Amino acid sequence: MKKNIVIPAILAIWVIIVLVIASMVETKRDEKLNITTSFYPMYVATLNITDGVEDVEVTNLTKGTTSCLHEYSLTTEEMVSLVDSDALVINGAGMEGFLSNVISNYSNLEIIDSSKGIELIEMECHHNHNHEGEEEEHNSHIFVSVSNYIRQIENITEGLVRIDSKNAEVYLNNSREYIKELEELKKEIENTIKSLPNKNIVTFHESFDYFAHEFGLNVVTKIEKEHGEAASASEIVHIVKEIKEHNVKCIVVEAGYNVNIAATVAKEAGVKIYELNPVTSGKNNKDEYIKIMRENLEVIKEALK
Amino acid sequence: MELIYNIIEFILPLEFMEYDFMKNALLAIFIISPLFGLVGSMIVNNKMSFFSDALGHSALTGIAIGAILGISNYSLSMVIFAVIFAILLNYIKNKKTASTDTIISVFSSVSIALGLVLLSKYGGINKYSQYLVGDILSVTASEILMLLIMLIITLLIWCKLSNELITISTDVSLARAKGIKVQVIENVFGVLIAVLVMLTIKWVGILLINALLILPAAAARNISGNMREYTIYSILFSLVAGFTGLILSYIFAVATGPTIVVISGIMYAVTFVFRKK
Incomplete structure (x- = not known):
């Protein structure tokens, strides 16, 4: 019955190898204020507002080219970066359905919902849906409208100022300048x-x-x-x-x-x-x-x- | 829960074990994988791999029905549908009008088609695509408790039924001659698989659930000489693949479920090379 020992031994060695590799992996930690953004437009918005602030690190949670977040599922690494961060900037309006679980589990994570005060367009429901307890009743692509995007910038700025008051001046300045550019853009699109x-x-x-x-x-x-x-x-x-x-x-x-x-x-x-x-x-x-x-x-x- | 967390941190002083979601995932894997190893060994032995696969597919219909009826907790509609599905499948299978794999294929494809039809009418499949791949990292503490209860129930049923199931798997007519109620036991086992698959599919996913059920048992079958070895190896393989899969998926930042399946696949390949001839 030599085999009786061989297989458990191989399995044990395998587990030990994995554990050794795991113990060598170190996640980097720093004293910076870590801000995570849920997806690309939020990332660009936050980059603008935090521009030039030294001790802030902005990370985009969903890398790659996922255009909509409907079918997103987090990897362990993304989950860690999320739990490690000090604040999470989200689009809101039901865009980040995949985060609802995470958000309810980690209530100490500061959430900045940029959709505050924006008038939402109802989804065209031609089926009889049962929308009970679901989040996607509204069209969540608010950031494609420049005016809404400006409103989102204001919301994010407000959130950042609240969390990191010592840099408030810079945030407000950046935000003002960015909004000025956006207003110009808006006028240009309107006229055209x-x-x-x-x-x-x-x-x-x-x-x-x-x-x-x-x-x-x-x-x-x-x-x-x-x-x-x-x-x-x-x-x-x-x-x-x-x-x-x-x-x-x-x-x-x-x-x-x-x-x-x-x-x-x-x-x-x-x-x-x-x-x-x-x-x-x-x-x-x-x-x-x-x-x-x-x-x-x-x-x-x-x-x- | 706090106590269990502290114990995990003490036994596994790894950096990422500080995160609650990793501890939850680890606990869930420590419950799900022996469960899958045990039930999987019975599934493989009774040649029911396709049965559990079909059940996985039926989850989609269960979700669709839940969405139509407005049940907020899809687990309920999924379990009910799957139980009906399993019993009906067993019934038709025992009519012996066609070979078992044909009947299972019929059920499997019809239920997935039905699910797609219903979802296309009542709400779009994309909202439910999380069920296709699953997400073990989203498991919560209360759900772990539910899994634990599931494990205990499965163990009880296993203690009661394992001998009968073994007899049925070797020779159905012998089992009948011995007075075993073959159909009843097949139904009970079918319902057990149905409930297990439906309650875990949220974390494992429709596409992978059968791999996790079958692969450890199949690998164990390659190298074990008797039933005892077979069951123990199956559980052991499942457990080791689950545990190392979770850690490796963290280290390499890849999806957890598929990593576990790949490791199980490697185990199968290795045991195949060194199989008992």
Whole structure:
């Protein structure tokens, strides 16, 4: 019965090896104020507000190009960085559903909800849903509207000032300057879109609702009524009809999304597809929001001329 | 709970064990993995791997039904649906109209299709995609207690049924001749698997749950000479894969569930090479 010892011995050695490796891993700790942001637009916003502050470290929780957080699940490393941080900046309005568990478990984590005071657009519910206890009743892509984004900057600044009062002056200054730039951006977009002859568009899903609402674009219909839900055959026919009826010239999709169905619709209706970025992914650079919005504006000019 | 946390920190003085969520995950794994090892050994022995797989798929329908009825706790609708599913499957299987794997495939694919149809009408599959991969790191203290109760119930059932199940797995007609109520026992076992799968699927995920159930038992089967060895190895493999999987997933910052499955897979490969011929 030699085997009786061999297998448990191998398993024990394996466990010991893993434990030894584990004990050699050290997580770095520092005296800085660690601020975690839930996703890209919050990251860019917080980078702007904390610009030039030495002892603050801003980390984006969801790296990579996840454009929406609906299907996100945290890795152990992300979980640790979250538990280690002093404050968490979230978009709010139901965007961070995947964090609800975490947030309720770690109540000592300071949450800065940037959606405070922003008027939300209700989701178009064409099914009878049972929304009890669910968070996604509203469209959560508030940051795609520049005015809302400015409001979010104000909320985040307020939160940061509360947590880290010794740097309050810098935060307020940064925020003021950034908002000034954003106001300019807003005016530019407003003027450009006002001069366009045809304001009817079809979008892929709900991410551009706030943008369209702010700048007077008319979203005739959406290809995906609900996130992740493919349009059925009859819906495609309906969309094509609406496109023709309203003289829509373009379908606006989100960069990085699978747009097969949009392509089918576009071909059927004889219109073109244009890609916009709802500022959910980009470089880790504080000027990125404004840059991406300008690029979007160029695309819209081209699409609606 | 505080006491258990302190004990863990004392035994495992590792840096990441300071985090409560890691302690919770560790506790959950210490309960789930022996549970899976034990039940898995019975599943493999009774050639029911596809049965548990089909049950995993039926979770989707259970969720959909829960969403339609507006039950906020999907576990309830999932368990109820899965129990009905398991009993119905056993019933039709015993009619012997087609081979077992065919019938299980029919059930498995129909239930996943039904789930998708219902979810496409009533709320979109994306909201429930967490159930596809699961997330062991989100387990809470009260849920660990529930798992512990599950473990105790499973052990009780196992003590009562293991001999009968072994007899059934070797020879059904012999079991009948010995006066064992084959159908009743198969149903009880089916319901046990159903409840176990549904209550753990939130952390393990539909796509991986069967791998965790089957792989340790399959690896144990490669090298064990008798039933006792087989059961013990199965539990041991499951436990070691779960524990080291959690730690390695932390070290390399990768998803936990799949890491455990990969380690179990390696165990299977190694035991296959050194199997008893």
